[in-house]
Amino acid sequence: MTTPRSGPDAVPPPGCPAHAGPGEGAAGPASPAALRTAESLYGPEFAADPAAVYARLRTYGSIAPVEIAPGVHASLVTGYRTALEVLRSPERFSKDPRRWRGLADGTVPADSPVVPMMMYRPNALWTDGDEHARLRGAITDSLSRVDPNALRGYVEHSADTLIDRFGPEGRADLLGEYGAILPLLVFNQLFGCPPETGDKLVEGMSGIFDADADSEKANAVLAEGVAELVALKRERPGADVTSWLMAHPARLTDEEMMHQLVVLMGAGTEPQQNLICNGLRLLLSDDRFGGDLAGGSMPVEDALDEVLWTDPPMANYAIHYPLHDLELDGTLLREGDPVLVSLAAANTDPALAGDRRGGNRAHLAWSAGAHTCPAKSPARLIAAVAVEKLLDRLPDTELAVGVSRLEWRQGPFHRALAALPVRFPPITVPVTTDEPSGASTWNTNPAPSSSTSPAQTSTEREPAYGNGGRQRWWSSLARWWRGR
Known part of the structure; x- marks a missing residue:
């Protein structure tokens, strides 16, 4: 039995920008984030001390380039305000992984370890609009x-x-x-x-x-x-x-x-x-x-409040795909390239005032x-x-x-x-x-x-x-x- 695909078998419809290869089509040239050195989020260093990795990523601003599996690149949102902007902007960002250009054009192999956690399924997590509401x-x-x-x-x-x-x-x-x-x-x-x-x-x-x-x-x-x-x-x-x-x-x-x-x-x-x-x-x-x-x-x-702020069970997820090329906080995000929200990094954003977390439920551990x-x-x-x-x-x-x-x-x-x-x-x-x-x-x-x-x-x-x-x-x- 092969990896299950649903709907149009995770392949975008004809004319979708996800069909365009790297550097061509509506996506245009590579984004600035893609041209910078990507931090790895899957190795032992990250597992041992993610806070140190987030600190380095913040030097890029509120969005930074990351590698989530060998050869699989994404942009990671580390700023709290920017995370809310992504999570609350369905008119600019889609949850539908059929827009993922790298998977559609074969740049990301189907057997990559992150694909099962990111691939399209007809569920409430990966749908938008009326279908998501239903x-x-x-x-x-x-x-x-x-x-x-x-x-x-x-x-x-x-x-x-x-x-x-x-x-x-x-x-x-x-x-x-x-x-x-x-x-x-x-x-x-x-x-x-x-x-x-x-x-x-x-x-x-x-x-x-x-x-x-x-x-x-x-x-x-x-x-x-x-x-x-x-x-x-x-x-x-x-x-x-x-x-x-x-x-x-x-x-x-x-x-x-x-x-x-x-x-x-x-x-x-x-x-x-x-x-x-x-x-x-x-x-x-x-x-x-x-x-x-x-x-x-x-x-x-x-x-539990402290954990949800500093060590949330899902540290980096809430994957979105820009509906078109757009600039966010000085970073060009390309249509069809995955944007992950670091719930952990956003929660510990130095820009957030105060360190009293007991009873404070404004964290993003449950997304937004x-x-x-x-x-x-x-x-x-x-x-x-x-x-x-x-x-x-x-x-x-x-x-x-x-x-x-x-x-x-x-x-x-x-x-x-x-x-x-x-x-x-x-x-x-x-x-x-x-x-x-x-x-x-x-x-x-x-x-x-x-x-x-x-x-x-x-x-x-x-x-x-x-x-x-x-x-x-x-x-x-x-x-x-x-x-x-």
Whole structure:
């Protein structure tokens, strides 16, 4: 199975400027940014110290040339004001990757590791105008049916289940044994995904985010998994987000269903684990928060605010394509060349006044404009509950290595730890075979948005399917919960 393409197979229509080769057509001559030395965003130096790279990039101004994979060039927006201008200007910038000239003319190879994260799919992330509004409306209306109280309860139960597993050991990798698994359990519950299908979804999504993985294979595995989930829910709808998307008046096709699920899973798993683990790292290593912890207070919300400002889970993304050649802050941006927004660099722009971030939600971690994250409230709730529960159950947790020895995964888009080893006094856990409840208690009668008809999105309530985890954890945890 090859990398899936949708619509016009990711090839622009005839006459589109993306067909023009380098230096020809409407794009004109190379932009000044393209002629300057590009900083690499995918190597070990960037992973170890992105702030130093951003500082060098700022010497170019608010937009700088970068290389996001071998031979793949882009412009990176590092200024906060300029980032907002890009994010809020659909009349000048498109989200549609079919405009990406380098991919269309073969300059960027189809098997480049960044292509699966940038290629066109008919989802709310990569569309504009009325089509974007239709797809986004289906997502926001379906997510609005999730009861926050039920979601909190499920996160708490899942967190307790995971902590019970490693708590008696007195040590754990909070990334591999907690932060990476918990969002997948929640995703499984929200979307009614059985463990065997979850295996494929997690393998595919993990491979897309991993710079060292076979991106084409990962994309194929992911496509197979979401196709299975869509087919299952067409036959057996339930009280879950997948079924509500299907029942929405937007009347999503199976292909559209698959691609909305991909974008939702991508946003709800890898970035979510990074937010959880980056928050725990900060709380366990920064005296501003550690002192409060020692005094019996857990400033989890302040820590999450700090992470969202300085180490957002998706550090560089929000990819746009100029609709025509234009000059922005003294830099010529060529039609069809990718422009990435550095959410991390924009948030730490020296031009921003003050350094008090606790309670300040003006960061760009959730993006801004028409494409701002539609799930930021549940995402923050999941992270906050996960961190609070861990520190409540294991209050004497400390890093097992110095904070400077923690390693970060390589890649241009995310800010992700490779591991988060900790130690703590072992806890005693009573033997139990309880499983997380399978009964869905999501809100089936929300206040819908203007695009939703309540009668058309209502589904019969039935038990959700089993749980799982990253790669084979979906199946292994399901067996473990059942005492097998």
